Amino acid sequence: MHRVAFVRSDHGEWNCLECMEVSVHARRELDMTIQFYDLVGDDANMPFSPFCWRIRMSLLHKGLTFTAVPWRFSDKSATAASGHSRVPVIKDGDQWVGDSWEIAKYLDAQYPDRPTLINGVEGQAYAQLVQALCQSLVFPAALPVALYQVYGILDEASQDYFRKSREAWLGKKLEDINAEPETGKANLAQALVPFNTMLDAHDFMGGDQPTYADYALFGVLKWGDVVSPYRPIDDASAVGQWFVRLENLYGGHAVNLPTVRQGSS
Numbered sequence: 001m002h003r004v005a006f007v008r009s010d011h012g013e014w015n016c017l018e019c020m021e022v023s024v025h026a027r028r029e030l031d032m033t034i035q036f037y038d039l040v041g042d043d044a045n046m047p048f049s050p051f052c053w054r055i056r057m058s059l060l061h062k063g064l065t066f067t068a069v070p071w072r073f074s075d076k077s078a079t080a081a082s083g084h085s086r087v088p089v090i091k092d093g094d095q096w097v098g099d100s101w102e103i104a105k106y107l108d109a110q111y112p113d114r115p116t117l118i119n120g121v122e123g124q125a126y127a128q129l130v131q132a133l134c135q136s137l138v139f140p141a142a143l144p145v146a147l148y149q150v151y152g153i154l155d156e157a158s159q160d161y162f163r164k165s166r167e168a169w170l171g172k173k174l175e176d177i178n179a180e181p182e183t184g185k186a187n188l189a190q191a192l193v194p195f196n197t198m199l200d201a202h203d204f205m206g207g208d209q210p211t212y213a214d215y216a217l218f219g220v221l222k223w224g225d226v227v228s229p230y231r232p233i234d235d236a237s238a239v240g241q242w243f244v245r246l247e248n249l250y251g252g253h254a255v256n257l258p259t260v261r262q263g264s265s
């Protein structure tokens with residue numbers, strides 16, 4: 001027999017218990033269907049974007065079930081409705097969110113009962129500092145390791161766009177940006193000096209557990225790691241050991257996705 005019960009909310013309104021159960025159920029269904037648009041090249045199973053890796057790790061951190069939708073430079077129509085021409089972009093129910101930092105903040109706001117990514121105002125300032133260090137220090141050192149290699153793994157339809165847009169941005173040919181392995185590794189190691197100091201003393205930037213600050217740097221390094229024919233970071237360094245710790249979290253999610261060194265999955 002159909003039974004209707006009402007409960008009073010914190011705001012003093014009366015709600016139908018059955019409807020609330022339905023909406024909790026619907027919410028769980030939506031949790032299961034976050035669509036995460038993630039940059040790939042020729043191989044749909046080899047995600048490599050630094051910004052998308054930040055969000056892939058963030059979704060895992062929050063324990064949210066998501067579907068990674070392969071997205072290529074050559075086909076932006078899949079996310080046109082979002083109003084964003086870059087990835088990561090997520091679609092949570094009928095809500096589109098783009099830009100890695102905006103997505104991280106959205107996930108914390110929308111799922112406050114899940115482990116926090118950013119941890120309050122102080123955490124925001126801290127994550128923003130790490131992002132700024134990544135932007136000014138680590139990205140420039142990772143570009144000579146990663147950029148030309150990215151070109152090599154793209155689908156044919158994306159290659160022309162990628163070469164033209166990146167060469168116009170940097171004012172150089174991709175081949176001239178590419179570093180020899182020893183130089184690439186040495187420059188990256190130099191950029192990571194402050195992070196080595198920090199990670200010598202802490203397992204994660206978040207302390208015992210990672211936070212978004214960890215994923216901000218991890219994304220940049222994973223980008224180089226996925227596309228480079230050699231391992232660009234020193235596994236014996238504090239950053240290298242932290243990188244391996246992160247790769248092995250969440251059932252080894254990151255370590256189980258292929259790099260160019262292992263070939264296609």
Ligand SMILES: N[C@@H](CCC(=O)N[C@@H](CS)C(=O)NCC(=O)O)C(=O)O
Nearest residue numbers: 049050051085086087088099100101
């Ligand atoms: N500020 C953005 C940057 C995102 C971004 O630049 N994504 C690149 C892939 S790594 C992209 O989608 N580029 C598209 C294009 O160059 O047309 C974020 O943090 O999400």
